[in-house]
Structures are given as structure tokens and as C-alpha cells.
Amino acid sequence: MKRIIIFLFILLLLYGCISIKSDYPEINLYRLKQEPIPDNKPGKLEGTLQVRDFSSAEQLYTNNIIAIWDGERIQHYFYHRWVSAPAELVKDFLIQRLSDENIFEGGVVKPRSLIIPDYILEGNLLDMIAHNTKDKEPDTNYVTVSLCINLIKREPLTTTKNILLNKVYNISVPRHDNEVKSIPPAFSTAMSQIADNIITDIYNTVNKSKSNE
Numbered sequence: 001m002k003r004i005i006i007f008l009f010i011l012l013l014l015y016g017c018i019s020i021k022s023d024y025p026e027i028n029l030y031r032l033k034q035e036p037i038p039d040n041k042p043g044k045l046e047g048t049l050q051v052r053d054f055s056s057a058e059q060l061y062t063n064n065i066i067a068i069w070d071g072e073r074i075q076h077y078f079y080h081r082w083v084s085a086p087a088e089l090v091k092d093f094l095i096q097r098l099s100d101e102n103i104f105e106g107g108v109v110k111p112r113s114l115i116i117p118d119y120i121l122e123g124n125l126l127d128m129i130a131h132n133t134k135d136k137e138p139d140t141n142y143v144t145v146s147l148c149i150n151l152i153k154r155e156p157l158t159t160t161k162n163i164l165l166n167k168v169y170n171i172s173v174p175r176h177d178n179e180v181k182s183i184p185p186a187f188s189t190a191m192s193q194i195a196d197n198i199i200t201d202i203y204n205t206v207n208k209s210k211s212n213e
Contacts, residue, residue, distance in 0.1 A: 037097075
């Protein structure tokens, strides 16, 4: 009996030393990539712009990449994710694009900056989703982005919002196939185009408001 107990004890020790390891699928993380800035950049604007944290539709609270199959079935790619939630991803992308184009003389500052801005940009990401079909042919699969922005001129000693620009930007960009890895590059193209349109509108709007003063 004593030998049996010792034998079982040794087995337990050996079992505890064995590393039981399961192979899990690799989680792929993606970010948006800036495309080249157009040559026809707008001029400079006086002042500083603050870009506040963006809000989003509830379905975009997750950082999983989302796709709709044949207009019906929604798929969350658990092993293919954005590095952050879509609203934050889009906000950071726009801050970088604005900074790279160097449109404001005072620069572009983040939400928690101590600098008092002259203008404030708010955003609400309404849609950022891939559309898939069973057909792998080009242009049958695409991504859509819908972004609403407010450009506000900060007025000292008042709580009233002086909204200079309120606009929704919608864009669709085709993909090469229905594979998940074709989704992030298409979103990068879409956001680069939207950001360039926003920057042009900001420049024209601010210039117009100054001429009316």
C-alpha cells in the first residue's frame, strides 16, 4: 500500500511538471496607414486647432474588424483587430494628417492639451464597416466610412458654440477580394481621402469666416 501511495505521489509530481500547452490562433493587429499628401495643399491659417475625442455608433465600440456578408450577416473578426477602437483610430489618423499638412500656424493639439485653442474639431464616426460577397472579383467587395464633423470657433467669455462647419463625409472604396487582409488598406485609402476633404473644407470655412468679420 505504501508503494502505491509513493507511486501515485511521483505521478502527480511528474504531471505537475508537464506543460500542457494549446495552440491558439494568432491575433493580427492593424492600423490605418497614411497615403501620400496631395501636392495641392491649402495655405496656412492663423491660430491653433484642438481635435477632441471622437464619438461613434454603438456597433463600433469594439476593436474587432466588422464585415457584412451579402448585406445580411454581420461578422466580427475576433483574430483580426484594430490597434484601438475605430473612433480613436480615426481621430488619431486625422490629427496626424492635419499635423503633416501643417495647416494651422499654431499647430494641432490633442484633447487633453493645456493649450487654449482658437478652433475645435469634434467628430462622430457613424459607419466604418467592410462589405463582403461570396464573389472574389474586384469591386464587388468594398468598405464604407461615414464621419460627421463640427468645426467650432472658440469664443472667449461665452458658452455658446459658434459652429462654422457641420458636415457628414461618406465614402466607399473597393477592395481586391473578400479576404479580411484587404480590409485595412481600403480603410486607409478611405480615411486619407476623407481627411483631405475635411482639411480643404476647414481651410475654406475659416478663410470665409475671417472675411466676414
